[in-house]
Amino acid sequence: MKDEQDLPPKMRTSGQKVPGKPLPRPQDPVEQEFWERCQDGHLYFQRCGNCGLFRHLPRYMCAKCGSPEYSWERSSGKGTLYSWTVTHQALHPAFAAEIPFVAAVVELEEGVRMATRLIDWNRENLALDLPVQVEFETVGDDFRLPVFRPRER
Incomplete structure (x- = not known):
């Protein structure tokens, strides 16, 4: 792989401003x-x-x-992993530093399903009905976005 200084300026990661996550x-x-x-x-x-x-x-x-x-x-904020995919390509530059990440559907205790992102995950532990808990990630100007993390059974 080339040294970053050998790359054109647009291709240098150090010279690129990462946009904020979309709201x-x-x-x-x-x-x-x-x-x-x-x-x-x-x-x-x-x-x-x-x-x-x-x-x-x-x-x-x-x-x-x-x-x-x-x-x-x-909501209790507790649920289980209903479906997921491990994403290896960021479709928005704001997520590039987080790849791979898990795009997931969570089924909450109340019976609703919600599309979300799973954080602090371990590939070996990903499984249907994995218990998860909501957390809120601050993005943009103090905007809170619900994400989920695995929890103990």
Whole structure:
């Protein structure tokens, strides 16, 4: 491999400014409310006021009974690994220093599934139903993004 000084300036890692991680850009007030609630360091999900079903992604009507009634309920933040992939290519420059990383779907105790990123993982321990716990990563200007880490059973 060449010495960095032998590379053109655009290819030198020391000369590149890494952009910040992209932030969610909600298009709807109910989705915006989900992200605003995350900023206190806890997850909240909608719960149907009629049948009690938890739901995520946020929406205006229950998928089970069609009721427009709901409340926001605090989640335990505990769940299990439902699906994952180990990603070896950063599709955004802000994630380049973190590859490989795990893009995951977590099933929470409340029954909802959430796309997320798994942190502090060990390849040998990745398995279906791996217990996980939410944590919040600060990105951008003090924006908290939910991520998950393995936890003891």
